[in-house]
Amino acid sequence: MRRFAVLVLMVMTAFGLVALAEGEIKAGFIYVGPIGDYGWSFAHNEAREMLDQEFDWLETVYVESVPEGQAGTFIDQLVAQGCNVIFTTSFGFMDETIEAAARYPDVIFAHCSGFKRAPNSATYMADFYQVYYLNGIMAGALTKSGKIGYVGAFPIPEVKRHINAFTIGVREANPDAEVHVKWIYEWFNPAAAKEAAEALIAEGCDVFAFTEDSPTVVQVAAENGFVSFGHYTPMYQFAPDKVVSGQIVHWEAIYRDFLTKVHQGLYTNENLQHVDYWWLLSQGAVEVGAEPGMMINPVFKDDLKAYIIDHPTFGEISAYDLVMVRHNQMADPGVTFDPFQGPVYDRKGNLVVPEGMWPSVDTLITLEWAVEGVVGPWPGEPGE
Amino acid sequence: MKRFGPFLLERRLAPPRGVVLGVSVLAVVLALLVGAVIFAGYGVDPWHAYATIAKSTLGSRYGLMEILRRTIPLLLCGVGLVISFRAQFWNIGAEGQLLAGAVAATGVALFSGIPRPWLLPAMFGAGFLAGAIWGMIPAFLKVKLKVNDVISTLMMNYIMIYIVEWLIHGPWKGPTMRGFAYTDTFSKAGWLPLLPLSRVHWPTLVIGVAAAVLAALVLARTRLGYEVRVVGESEGAARYAGINFLRVSLAVMLLSGGLAGLAGVGEVAGIHHKLLSPTQVSMNYGYTAIIVAWLARGSPLAAIVTSLLFGLIFAAGDVIKVSLRMPFQVTGVFNGLILFFLIGVELLMYWRVKLSPKGEGWTGKAGSSGS
Known part of the structure; x- marks a missing residue:
């Protein structure tokens, strides 16, 4: 029985490696507001939809109206669904993102508008x-x-x-x-x-x-x-x-750059400690x-x-x-x-x-x- | 007795427990049926939907833990409200009392300097006291100045919401939060321990269950409990018996507000570890607890069951959002349906329905037979 379990684990790991080798990205987005708010969450979601269309190696999922203090719960569920990149799009999700980054060292995180980073967690902001x-x-x-x-x-x-x-x-x-x-x-x-x-x-x-x-x-x-x-x-x-x-705002500019670099292997779960996007007019954000x-x-x-x-x-x-x-x-x-x-x-x-x-x-x-x-x-x- | 087509309706004063349970289950089943129509309308197979929800909530350790986490504040507020409702004190202010507890716990955690083993007990103590004071003000106003308790407790919520806003934007704004409206994070000594691999701050859960048991004992076995019940049954009888209204009202709201305050301590010390926007501290737990208490029908122990039910409903809403990829508004529709039917079937509890062809059963005799 134990041997069988080990075998299953090995197959799953191999499968995971194959998936990574192919560079498939499943990105999860966590929004603080409803996507119909005509503001912040709406704009992030527009960018997500645009990139989902643009890249055939990208699959995206999202959760809207997530209260602070519950981002961790939803990160767990997105990881369980197979997301290997997760964007958390509210300042209030900062600590929960950093905690999740420690919990899931193989998953890549990016937190919008905060200032705490980790080897597998970057920060980004488009400012006006x-x-x-x-x-x-x-x-x-x-x-x-x-x-x-x-x-x-x-x-x-x-x-x-x-x-x-x-x-x-x-x-x-x-x-x-x-x-x-x-x-x-x-x-x-x-x-x-x-x-x-x-x-x-x-x-x-x-x-x-x-x-x-x-x-x-x-x-x-x-x-x-x-x-x-x-x-x-x-x-x-x-x-x-x-x-x-x-x-x-053009969040897609930042998401496109970040996801492309993950896809190309330039961004990994080990080198994001100093990756901080502060994108303005000149970057088209x-x-x-x-x-x-x-x-x-x-x-x-x-x-x-x-x-x-x-x-x-x-x-x-x-x-x-x-x-x-x-x-x-x-x-x-x-x-x-x-x-x-x-x-x-x-x-x-x-x-x-x-x-x-x-x-x-x-x-x-x-x-x-x-x-x-x-x-x-x-x-x-x-x-x- | 009333006739309604071929049916006879007979008033029932105290519904037997079996009827209460049966009718409540019927309500949930009806809600699930209408929910199935909504799922189908959205293009999601209802069987698949319910199977997914059941599997992700009741069917996994993770799901069960999420239910417990949501249950904690509802249980504490719910038990408190059961006590006040028993005395016919309509406390709509659990939300504000919860926030008062959160504020007091934050103050103690950030500024008291109490060392490790005593910090958390002090936070709970301060939270209970703050919630109790916030609850006793309307009690005092009601007895002394005849201010309507529904209005005053409700309005006190808004006052507390603005106090929290003022604190996080003003004097308590955390220097480490870079200008954002949060207090600083508590030191680890002010963090509640969690059950392994979960977000369940178990000390608060234990306090909640203990509070339910104690409240049941107080209501059933003590002089205060007796007075509360008399006041609740008949104000006139209570006056005649010489019961001190001010004392009973203050005691009831001390407990009711205090328990809600403890729920607030649990939220900031167990989940957020800081004070933040009031709409994020409490997901309207104080208001949902009104329904929790109301469905518990005066029994603090039943509040354990009803708060678990609402913990499940909240957790199911999350599953609908994430696993079924439905818009978040559907969660609200789904929760609303269950409430609608639970409240809608209330009628069936207090009226016995009998099928009876026209012309028969017009006498009280026919109607009362079989009881």
């Missing part, structure tokens, strides 16, 4: 701060009241970084404009987003940007005749005359646009071309041209500009990025300050 900066230039040029409204999800470094980059863009086009911020403490809550947008309208804001996983702010702004910037997925369709541009391929809604092109900025570097330049120049500086492989290029002062007057310097990735992912021009409560602001 450059995109928000370019949206900010457009917003600064288009505001009449000088007040721009921002509906924020949570006061955490990621969202703070985006509001700061947006505000830097706004002030580059319009040095006197302000960005008014309201927090809703939810990633997905259309009712709260509507309330916040209406409160910002009451404060006199006439251009809107946001971090929330629904098109609510776009719709509320458009109903009141105001323009806005889409967030996370293409939102042009929700208000074709009122969506100027926006932020679009994010895009500026109201829709893919539509960087600026044609409706607003003339207004942006007519808005002339007296720029310290470029002299007299239109907002439209400034967006194009800055975009090229950041989208070309050799990046020559960063929105946070110093000197950057926080709104309390402290120098946070010295003259001529660029902040490190570490600074960017932990920053808590608010730049000059941000108006409103800012929980966790240094020096409080």
